[in-house]
Amino acid sequence: MTYVPDSSRYAAMQYRRCGNSGVMLPILSLGLWHNFGAITPFETQQAMLRTAFDHGITHFDLANNYGPPYGEAERNFGLHMERDFRPYRDELFISTKAGYDMWPGPYGDHGSRKYLMASIDQSLKRMKLDYVDVFYHHRPDPDTPIEETMGALDQIVRSGKALYVGISNYGPEQARAAIKELKRLGTPCLIHQPNYSMLNRWIEDGLTDVLREEKVGCICFAPLANGLLTGKYLDGIPADSRMAKDSRYLKPAALTDENLNKIRALKDIAEARGQKLHHLALQWVLRDEVVTTALIGASRPEQIVDNLSILDAPALTQEELEQIENILRG
Ligand SMILES: NC(=O)c1ccc[n+]([C@@H]2O[C@H](COP(=O)([O-])OP(=O)(O)OC[C@H]3O[C@@H](n4cnc5c(N)ncnc54)[C@H](OP(=O)(O)O)[C@@H]3O)[C@@H](O)[C@H]2O)c1
Numbered sequence: 001m002t003y004v005p006d007s008s009r010y011a012a013m014q015y016r017r018c019g020n021s022g023v024m025l026p027i028l029s030l031g032l033w034h035n036f037g038a039i040t041p042f043e044t045q046q047a048m049l050r051t052a053f054d055h056g057i058t059h060f061d062l063a064n065n066y067g068p069p070y071g072e073a074e075r076n077f078g079l080h081m082e083r084d085f086r087p088y089r090d091e092l093f094i095s096t097k098a099g100y101d102m103w104p105g106p107y108g109d110h111g112s113r114k115y116l117m118a119s120i121d122q123s124l125k126r127m128k129l130d131y132v133d134v135f136y137h138h139r140p141d142p143d144t145p146i147e148e149t150m151g152a153l154d155q156i157v158r159s160g161k162a163l164y165v166g167i168s169n170y171g172p173e174q175a176r177a178a179i180k181e182l183k184r185l186g187t188p189c190l191i192h193q194p195n196y197s198m199l200n201r202w203i204e205d206g207l208t209d210v211l212r213e214e215k216v217g218c219i220c221f222a223p224l225a226n227g228l229l230t231g232k233y234l235d236g237i238p239a240d241s242r243m244a245k246d247s248r249y250l251k252p253a254a255l256t257d258e259n260l261n262k263i264r265a266l267k268d269i270a271e272a273r274g275q276k277l278h279h280l281a282l283q284w285v286l287r288d289e290v291v292t293t294a295l296i297g298a299s300r301p302e303q304i305v306d307n308l309s310i311l312d313a314p315a316l317t318q319e320e321l322e323q324i325e326n327i328l329r330g
Helices: 042-054 072-091 115-127 145-160 172-185 207-214 225-230 256-274 279-287 301-312 320-329
Strands: 016-019 024-026 028-030 057-059 093-098 132-135 162-168 189-193 216-223 293-296
Touching: 024 028, 028 042, 028 301, 042 072, 042 301, 057 216, 072 115, 093 115, 093 162, 115 132, 115 145, 132 145, 132 189, 145 162, 145 172, 162 172, 172 189, 172 207, 189 207, 207 216, 216 256, 225 256, 225 279, 256 279, 256 320, 279 301
Parallel strands: 028 057, 028 293, 057 093, 093 132, 132 162, 162 189, 189 216, 216 293
Antiparallel strands: 016 024
């Protein structure tokens, strides 16, 4: 049946400005890293994308190697574009990336112009798009001059294949150098995509200062620590969870006493606020406006709707923030 998006899709979502650009992003964005490859039914993927867009989630994040197999999430997204989203292209903000291993040989990995220029063409073809809204370099490459990598991003924008560029997983000094070079080239860096959650706070150690100073947006990925911050692993590994179904990146080794004790204590704070732990975790990453949006994943549409309940939740109080700080510092 033809998809007709909910006419009230923009009523409840909140949008934040991305750095000092003209772009507004929803405070929750949807990533297609897991559950959009060959092992997830097409109907489930479709229901997740439709649910997200119906609730004002306008930003979908991909990468060349999301799958499995590599490329499959982009290929599936291309089919969803054709079936559902083509009439709404101008309402969507779509990103992809290159920087990790993608194809065999010396030109399918890292940060060379050779790799990035080929990868964007492949991604556009798979996604059936004329352009992406953001093209990222997925991780720093210490062996390629920053001028070469950023020069490729600049050229991708100038050739109309991307509207904006971003960097992901760059440390503070690497980010500063990339931002400076992009500025010199006349293609400002729109956004940085780092890992950030209550269990992984590395960006507070310099990166957020750089982003604030340079007025670059921040989309933090895995704000629920791959699902750990839902509390679903407190009593074992549920059969329908990521750790049970696809543990390539979330292994039982993450269930340390230290993590589980923190998660239990954080869950108590959430419950005292009348909410679930994952809602607290999402509000917490968004507590400082240096973070533009929290980039969540989902395995079913109900999780997306559930996470939207943060839109009506009271802000975290100073006292709650201090309690959380004490727990996280251990
Ligand atoms: N730039 C990079 O290097 C990089 C790296 C990693 C990810 N990313 C991006 O970040 C996105 C998100 O990463 P992520 O999927 O690890 O994020 P996450 O939000 O930390 O974890 C998502 C997982 O948590 C569980 N979940 C979410 N909401 C839930 C709810 N309401 N109730 C119960 N469980 C819930 C689901 O797992 P179950 O399967 O257990 O249901 C879901 O798949 C990716 O899709 C990708 O776009 C980028």
